[in-house]
Amino acid sequence: xxxFWWIAGLVLVLAAAPDxxxxxxxxxxxxxxxxxxxxxxxxxxxxxxxxxxxxxxRLVEEAKKDHHDAxxxxxxxxAMWKAKAALAQAESAAAISxx
Numbered sequence: 001x002x003x004f005w006w007i008a009g010l011v012l013v014l015a016a017a018p019d020x021x022x023x024x025x026x027x028x029x030x031x032x033x034x035x036x037x038x039x040x041x042x043x044x045x046x047x048x049x050x051x052x053x054x055x056x057x058r059l060v061e062e063a064k065k066d067h068h069d070a071x072x073x074x075x076x077x078x079a080m081w082k083a084k085a086a087l088a089q090a091e092s093a094a095a096i097s098x099x
Contacts, residue, residue, distance in 0.1 A: 029083035036090035049093035
């Protein structure tokens with residue numbers, strides 16, 4: 001009988017795993033974007049790059065809010081795409097700026 005409950009519990013955990021993976025991935029994406037922003041800010045940013053960094057910071061804040069206030073999978077998905085967009089903008093800022 002104990003084995004049954006153990007297997008039933010495992011099934012429930014595995015069924016919830018996609019939701020957990022999505023929710024736990026937001027902080028990873030947000031951290032990556034924040035790290036890229038910090039790295040880019042250590043460079044001599046061009047005016048265009050400064051604009052990209054400003055936009056990246058705004059997107060990171062929105063991603064944090066979406067993740068924190070999430071009520072459904074779509075909220076986590078929005079947080080992740082915003083964090084990924086912020087990462088791309090920070091990397092682009094670094095790419096167009098001298099070291």
